[in-house]
Amino acid sequence: MNVTRGKETFTEEEMQELRDRLSAYKAEKGLTWPQVGDKVGVNRVTIQLFASNKYGADNRDLAFKVNRFFLAEDAAAQMALQAPLVPDFTWTPTAKAMTRQLQWAHRGKISVITGDPGVGKTATFEQYLQDTPNAFMVTADKSTTGVTSLLLAMLNAAGNVSRLGGRAYTLKTLLLERLQGLNPLIIIDEAQHLEDDAVEMARAIHDALKCGLVLAGNTEIMRRVSRGARTPAFAQLHSRVSWPQHYKRPTQTDIDIILRAWGVTRADEIAFLREIGALPGGLRSITMTLEMATLGATATEEPRVLGHLRETYEQRVAPLLAAT
Template sequence: MKEQILAYMQEHGLSQATAAKLIGIGESTFSRYLSGNYPNPETIERKITDLLEKEELRHTSFGIQDIPFAVTSISEQVMQTLEYARIKRNISVIYGDAGIGKTRTMREWAKGKTDVIRVTASPALGNPKSFFKLLGRELKTMKSGCIDDLYMDLCDRLSGSDKMIIIDEAQHLKLTTLENLRGIQETANIAVVLIGNEMIYSKMVGRQQAEFAQLFSRIGWRKHLLTDQFVPADVKRVFGSQDEETLDLLLDICHSKYGLRGAVYVYSNASNNGDVSAKGIRAMARTMGISV
């Protein structure tokens, strides 16, 4: 068992600390086990067995990660917007339906770009202080203090850096957080891109339009993306050479509220079920509660 976990660590480039966390034990306990000084190694080996068995099952099953990233007509628009914001150093908004590939495309686009900072907002991190602590962690600045200290520290760190900040799930940010972000963007002269669902944009043009006017007037580019913008060529790029009926079914799912993400999950589950024909796709979609 010791040889197996060491081989697993070497294969995946894991440190003792990372491996111990995966197993569910402390690093010192794991170190004692590896050196043969742990008094009850059977309890640890049961945990190691569970970890290795899970990994084996993951490798033998088809998952969404096995479908390589493909540039769709929607992802092209996301990339163009990101690049425009990066060059112009403005505030841009990418918003629209869930499951159309906004986040996946952003991650692919950002790979290898040392000037891009990516953070994901959440309801728990929507207020200014919480969000700026998150942003400060990514930038390795101070993580505590009053909101004004955090704000000034971020301005100092970002000014002259030519950085780009991409905020996913930006609909969770409160008005005061967005206004403070606008101030940082103007002070530091950097690019800020907000990615989210319809809510992030409707906040600015709906009932709260007056409150958001300052931010709204400074948006350099807006990109609205919907599931019905997928075209047949997109499905072929993502799923490869399938028969026309299968591709039509997958396109129907892409056009539904489940989007491309839903189509990928249906295809992945159908693959694990051993049938990615039109019949298999339709049956799996029905099992998952997706009407096609």
């Protein structure tokens, strides 16, 4: 089919090709027509009528939307083909240590996990969620600072999205009903964004369910929990935290395991990437640099070398330094 980008008019033959491709896409992906309509951005009934050539009104606007959808799909597929193969989750010593802490918390304990940027904290949490039943994670931000918004986020993470609002007491009751008997682990990442009352609500959920709770983020959440030893505000939480730990920048062993997963074997590349890993951003910075450098080398059909890594790192860092 030869339909150009930005095309707004279609022959009957071209529209029939779009209909055929739409039906083939639905079958290949195992979707319903309403799901296809949602992806294309067309009314759920209308998309089926268009695909079966039974839409009585003007088909040109629908053909434009369907064609635009497939252009976007083709572009995404092409980008996926060109993108470097990123290794799956890699079990570094730090990731294993964090996982042990998550497993401990899942036994009904409270843990606090903090770490420098790029130490692999969030990736480890996501892997634990994938591997472990009844583990749920909320990532706090400026929209989830208060008690009500945190409870809504917890309900959403636990799979209850039927309510869009409500009083804190009602939401707490719904959450307790949803998680009762599941022996859950609740991970709250970026917990430093939570107001004190929201942190106390998380502690109250733990007490009510006897569930695991992990408060994670930067050193601010650790400081707030530590204050409980000296102030009434977090006294109950402080007394319940059984394993607080801060993970500093990645170890050289962490870095070398990541480099082996990426297939980095040249001594000059290893030395340079070790330097990057020791800086703020750690493993995240290494992964971004390798991914961008590999993509750049692929685009020019060259093997990736140290020059690609240096150039990529400068492209990433120089604008940020210039802005400070």
